[in-house]
Amino acid sequence: MLVFHGTSTGFDALMPKIDCIYYHNKFTFTPSSVICVHNQAAQPLTSFTTPERRVVKKVGKETHHLWKKRDSAGSGQKALNLVRIVSQCPNEKEAVYGELNKWIAWETEFPLIAAAKALRILRKRSQWKRVIQVAKWMLSKGQGATMGTYDTLLLAFDMDKRVDEAESLWNMILHTHTRSISKRVFSRMISLYEHHDLQDKIIEIFADMEELGVKPDEDTVRRVCCAFQKLGQEDNRKMVYKRYSCQWKYIHFKGERVRVRRDGWDEDYQ
Incomplete structure (x- = not known):
């Protein structure tokens, strides 16, 4: 193996010195700062191993919350516990x-x-008095003032025959x-008035709509038309039916969902 020592000219300040090594009929160039010259009986040049890189994991910044976040985990057991407490x-x-x-x-x-899950459980069990108590308690705490809560409470008033309280809530x-x-x-609300045969109230709610x-x-639409019919206002009934009724309905025919005209319904209400 022959070693030729040489340096670059003109770029000494920028380029490192380069040694040219003739080894096995090939020229190889290595930086002079890391060259390793072997004698003829020495083993071939060995490749330099690069140092292993250590993977540094960045530790995230821990956040501490003063208040607990609203979480649904365990809410089912809490709801059952609430239902048990109220039922007793x-x-x-x-x-x-107090409880x-x-x-x-x-x-x-x-x-x-x-609390919302407990209301659904009480509603499925038809415990209307308990539904009213829990819903009123929630509203007194400033919680659950949603259309879903109002709908459940109106249904409970209807089933428990508390029309006056239902009207107060509706207002x-x-x-x-x-x-x-x-x-x-x-x-x-229209269904509640229909159950208690209050036709004038149905017309008032429909006017608000x-x-x-x-x-x-x-x-x-069907309930309003029936209310106008019982009040003897045929013109208003026909006008409501013409304005809001749907001319089509869906039926299952030979295993398929088919849209057809409401001819039978028209015969009853036109």
């Missing part, structure tokens, strides 16, 4: 409210998810949430 209470407002206040005594924030909803009342709550631009669903 005597039917008195003070006793029920409910104990239920949230150690909570950092109001367990709204658990509050109408004056507080004028432009955000859902079609479902309107339909619930038209004033606020809420389009009634099919069941509401």
Whole structure:
């Protein structure tokens, strides 16, 4: 192996010195700072190993929250516990409210998810008095003031035959949430008045729907038409039916969903 020592000219300040090595009929160039010259009996040049890179993991900044976040984990068990507590209470407002206040005594924030699940459980079990008690307690705490809670409470008033309380709640909803009342709550109130044969009240609710631009669903149109018919106002009934009724319906024919005209329905109401 022959070694030729040489340096670059003109770029000494920028380029390192380079040694030219003739080895096995080939020229190789290596920097002079790391050259390793072997004699003829020495082994071939060995490759230099690069140092291993250490992987440094960045540790994230820990955040500490003063209040617990609202989490649905464990809300089902809390809801069942609430249902059990309420079911064992005597039917008195003070006793029920006292137990409910104990239920949230150690909570950092109001367990709204658990309370909503408890309302659904009580509704499925048709425990309407308990639904009214829990819903009123939630609203007294400033919690759960949603259309879903109002709909459940109106249904409980309907099933428990508390028309006066339902009307008070409806007036509050109408004056507080004028432009955000859902079609479902309107339909619930009309259904309540139909169950108690209050035809004039149905017409009033329907007038509020038209004033606020809420389009009634099919069941509401049917109830309003029946109310006009019982009041002897055939012209108004036909006008409502013509304006809001749907001319098509879907039926299952030979395993397929088919849209057909409502001819039978038209015969009954036109």
